[in-house]
Amino acid sequence: MHILILGGTTEARELAAALAAATLAERTGPRVTSSLAGRVAQPRLPAGEVRVGGFGGPAGLAAWLRAEGVDAVIDATHPFAGTISRNAAEAAAEVHVPLLALRRPSWVPVPGDRWHPVGSLDEAAALLPTLGSRIFLTTGRQGLAAFAALDGLFFLARSVDAPEPPMPAHTEVLLDRGPFTLDGERAVLREHRIDVLVTKDSGGAATAPKLTAARELGLPVVVVRRPEPPAGVPTVPDVPSALGWLAQL
Structure with a gap:
């Protein structure tokens, strides 16, 4: 199984690390590729394979998913990375690859704010x-x-x-x-x-x-406020939930 993590966030690194640890413990496991946008000069690199840079829009991402035999995509980008999230939704639908959005919950005001x-x-x-x-x-x-x-x-x-x-x-x-x-x-x-x-x-x-x-x-x-996520994409709030979604696949 080949999993693409659209990353750059803490949660994306935690997910990649969890999958790498599971592979090491079981001596087998999925191939994991983390994709970074390349907007930070010295990004914190996740475990596993890493690619840096854009895909060339939804068509380019769809072509990459086909060429690399990707079986699942997890969009763990920043909540304001709206363009890549929309591209991922379109590309995954075109290639018929399952897509999950991993989004940390919004902040909530408390008394005194x-x-x-x-x-x-x-x-x-x-x-x-x-x-x-x-x-x-x-x-x-x-x-x-x-x-x-x-x-x-x-x-x-x-x-x-x-x-x-x-x-x-x-x-x-x-x-x-x-x-x-x-x-x-x-x-x-x-x-x-x-x-x-x-x-x-x-x-x-x-x-x-x-x-x-x-x-x-x-x-x-x-x-x-955050932009609205792409319609129809299932969303989870944390890494354990994302691992559960992958296990069901």
Whole structure:
């Protein structure tokens, strides 16, 4: 059996590691290939085979599935990686290969949170001038263009790799990679005098401490909602559930 994991997330690495461990213990098992988009210069590589780069749209992915004899696809990409998820749904349907989406649950506000849900980065940018002037932007290096016109605000933009223009005129870049600690997030907010946090609803524990730190300081948080997943694709919230789905195959 050949399993393709569309990866790049913690869950994708955990799934690949679990399948590799099972193969080692049983001295036999599936062939596992993890595919990474290649947007991070030095990604954390999962166990097993790894390919880096795009497929060339749904047609290219379908051709790759056929050529490599893939028997199952698990889409464990970031919740905001909408393009590859749509391509995977189309390609898997064309080739008649089972497809599963592995998605960590969304974050849920708790008492004390001052969340402002929005549907896009553009909506977030339009809202910011009404909320504060020193913004902690944690939406990734590819989304800064949406905020480029906000010359009157200060932005602390955190990303794994350095972002490219366009970006706001008053931007300080913080290069860092999660998981992040609560103490560390408290320090970032205080040292940079942040009064608004902007984040995508990526879910998971690795980047959640910033929400707790913002709650403690009473800061407003602009939360970009996730895009809708492709219709008809079964979804599970964690690695054990994905392993159960594979076992049923």
